[in-house]
Amino acid sequence: MNPGDHxxxxxxxxxxxxxxxxxxxxxxxxxGSVGTEVADARPVPSPCVRVCLYDPAAGVCQGCHRTLxxxxxxxxxxxxxxxxxxxxxxxRAASARA
Numbered sequence: 001m002n003p004g005d006h007x008x009x010x011x012x013x014x015x016x017x018x019x020x021x022x023x024x025x026x027x028x029x030x031x032g033s034v035g036t037e038v039a040d041a042r043p044v045p046s047p048c049v050r051v052c053l054y055d056p057a058a059g060v061c062q063g064c065h066r067t068l069x070x071x072x073x074x075x076x077x078x079x080x081x082x083x084x085x086x087x088x089x090x091x092r093a094a095s096a097r098a
Contacts, residue, residue, distance in 0.1 A: 014042060014045055044082035058096070065092040 015080075051063030060078055066074075070085045077085065 039080055040083075041079055044079050044086060047086050057093075060089075060092055065089040065096065 037070070047064045047066065049063045051061075053062040054060075054068070055062050061071060064071070066085060066089050070089070074082065
């Protein structure tokens, strides 16, 4: 047995990551020990897909569907604000495909 391995399957296994195509993955909150909701403070991965092509008519990047403000302000947003941006971008992407 290795140090830190307490048996039962070989140690710590992190939960699986969301599917790469699941851009709307953004859990909003978890339930606290007394049933109250606690804000999820985990960092949110950037929705950038490395297809950076700004569409001035739509006002968004054609790759990630974020506005210029959302792109430039991403690093200073709270995780909650980042989740909101991801959801808005997913809605824009869905509208663009419709």
